[in-house]
Amino acid sequence: MNIDGRLNKPFQDVFSDATQEQRGRKIKERAVQPSAISQRQKPDKLVASWDELFERLDIQDGATISFHHHLRNGDKIVNEVVARLASRGIMGLTLAPSALFSVHDALLPYIKDGVIAKIEGSMNGAIGAACSHGEIAQTCILRSHGGRQRAIREGDLPIDVAFIAAPCADSFGNANGLYGSSACGPLSYAKPDSEYAKKVVIITDNLVPYPCSSWSIRGGNVDYVLNVESIGDSSRIVSGTTQLTKSPTQLVIARLAARFIEAAGLMKDGFSFQAGAGGISLAATVFLAERMRNAGIKASFAHGGATKILVDLLEEGLLDSIIDLQSFDLDAVRSCAKNEKHIESDPFSSYGPHANCCVANMLDIALLGATEIDLNFNVNVVTHSDGILLHGIGGHSDASSGAGCTIITAPSFRKRIPIIKEEVTTITCPGELIDVVITERGIAINSRRDDLLWSAKKADLPCVDISQLMHDVYQITGVPEKPHFTDHPVALVEWRDGSLIDTIWQIEE
């Protein structure tokens, strides 16, 4: 299938490797490549201003520029770079962020003007909606965190310039996210960009004397370093909440999830888990910890995003370590800086589809969310039932693929919109990787996992057949209509291996 001149490999199955032959290409990591630096010469990477930076970078129309999302909703760099490139008359950019937040809604005018022609990376909120309405010139691409680093390493996503906002950096480009007024924790998602982009720029508001410690980004990969006033609004960098959700329905689901994990025998000494940063996952972690305390059980590690809740468990000793890809609050940032058991990971090590160090494969439990689930347990995390693109994939498909038991928690309907449907609007993760769906109306267990069903029934947990659950909810909400699409593809959804698992079509106005 050919879209926008791109040849797409069809999805085969969850564990296949559609781009196997590409790995033979051996794209070299930048740092190990020879440079023009000779003996006794110190590299000169510091640039004095944005203007000098752009003159030296010489970015052309149609270039691909990349960013990380560790500054979350406090990020100032994506908007700044795009605005400056626009004022220099650059057009047709491909944006390759690891994620976008609502602060980046400011990019919408540049999408309309054609400064940005394509986005390869998660699109949230208004930008996702703009994509669904066909406002982005080219067909965009959605990848999981594991899939993104694969595409970068294997050459599917060639990056011309990686702009890496760094809360702490030296003049060589060694950088981390742990210290300074814009501290955000790990810089995990920028690592593949720093290793494989043609040019790499560190933008910092905290230039420290050489050497910067520690090195999340290796200076050997960096071409330029720019010191600016501020890279982010520190009050919005860590937008995670440590307050337990007040939503009674979310609490019911979280309690049920914790109960299930114990009843299914998954909560055993040395077990490991990944829980998202949503209200249900956070609450479930709290309730699970209570059960661990009662039963005298300790976990070996928690993976994914780090929160105060996890840090508290680490310090209490209920958790042996945290393998962290991004910090959601300041407690997590502090812990990442001072606690050696709080490990900063990178997307290859955490989510690499065929990495023989993949942390996800070491997980016993992944506790994740979804916008829709269907009768075959297929999951959608990117579009809503009305067909509008609103979220990125994140590490969802990577964690689901690796974990021993993947649990989706979600309310069975939001407002009037059912979550369980005959067919999901967009497939982001095939049902064979989803073991359990937990809603306030009961637990639906994939028939592939009779073992879990048996344990749950033995403990008198409220088990429901997924189609029964769907019909129960339909009785309350009514059956929703299906959204109407045009035949214009606005975004492609890649499976972890680079094959095409689904297509998002433009909404019919």
Add this chain to the structure above:
Amino acid sequence: MSIRDQFEAGFVSKSDCLVKYQATAEPLSIEVHSSVQSLFGNAIRTCAMQMLEEFKVTTGALLVDDDGALDLVIRARIEAVLRSAGYLSQKRLFVDASSGISWQTGVSTIESEKNASLDGGIERPGRSLGADHASKQVRLYMPGDQPHFAINADFYGADILIFDLEDSVPLARKFEARILVRRFLENSFLFRKSERAVRINPLSTEESVHDIAEIVPAMPDIILLPKCESAMDVERLDTLLTANEEEYGLVPGSIRIMPIIESAKGVLAAYEIARASQRNSALCFGYEDFSRDIQSKPDIVKVAHVQDDGSQKVNIPSNPVSSIDSLLARQIIILASRAADIEPLDSSYSDIGNTEGLLNSCYEARALGFTGKSVIHPTQIPYVKKAFLPSDEEVQHAKAVIAAYEESLKAGKGAVAIDGQMIDIPVVEKARRIIEESMHAE
């Protein structure tokens, strides 16, 4: 007299909708705005047209501004505006499919919904008149005019869900609130686990009569009678209920009463109140109104102990007896209910964020002799349950039941008895629940 021509009901808020009806001579028009337009736009329009047809409305303009309201909520809101505008439902007669009894309702009911709720297979515990052993530990109050509280309320763990038509509903909203509450009660498939109760307005108000007429046909399990001050109040309610039950073909006496005592007079008449009707199943205490009525100032204790510079003169206990002003009243209510062989239930704890204070207040209630407490937010429920946890003996017994049951399963035997009690599935389930509750109350 000025004649209104614009009527509205509901709110533009999550799971609700605002409905406006403009009474004009123009041919009928319907306008629908919704946050779920692309998924339910047609369903909402169809629902509006059915309602207009049912009320034989042929002129005017109907506007529905929706944020994901369920069908029953939209119908309730439309019904409210149309009835305000003077229309009456043309669908007054319906037939109970299971009993074959037909009766008149004073209000509109949707045939399909009624049937859905009837063949929805609702297995409510069979109730015999008089003795009522269902648990009353946690009663959850929900504002009667706000639908999103009620939709998932069955899963929050309350024993009794109370739709409130009294204090949480402003006077101007009472009409539409009671229609909404009636529609929730009719859709009883939403409430399979908890009993459904309605707190009506005090009998001293005109509203209470409308409440009863609207609510009784939808068969709530319990009516809570606020500001109850004498046995006569209960007797009057009993008579009103019986009259309405007979009118709608229901078994007289099937709806139970929980009088709420929240005044000095009420406390002094507690025993007579408790004995005033066979329908009584519990006496409830209402602290806030009681405190106002006796003009107590419990907070003065704390204030008086703080000097002008803000430092404390003497150490006051960090957890003083809460509501010291109501101690005697609470004890009288407990004595009265126990003497009349019904249950005493404590007032709610109003500081939602203060879980420690809530727990303390629950422990005190239990220590005094109350068997349950009401809550005003679902997040309070697990704490009440924790405070009213099963005793060690109950837990030991539950463990023995499970052990005996599993033994009999292994041995392939069918029925088994422990201490002369037959162990069947419900007994095992209850035992498991006791163990689960004793270990994991959060």
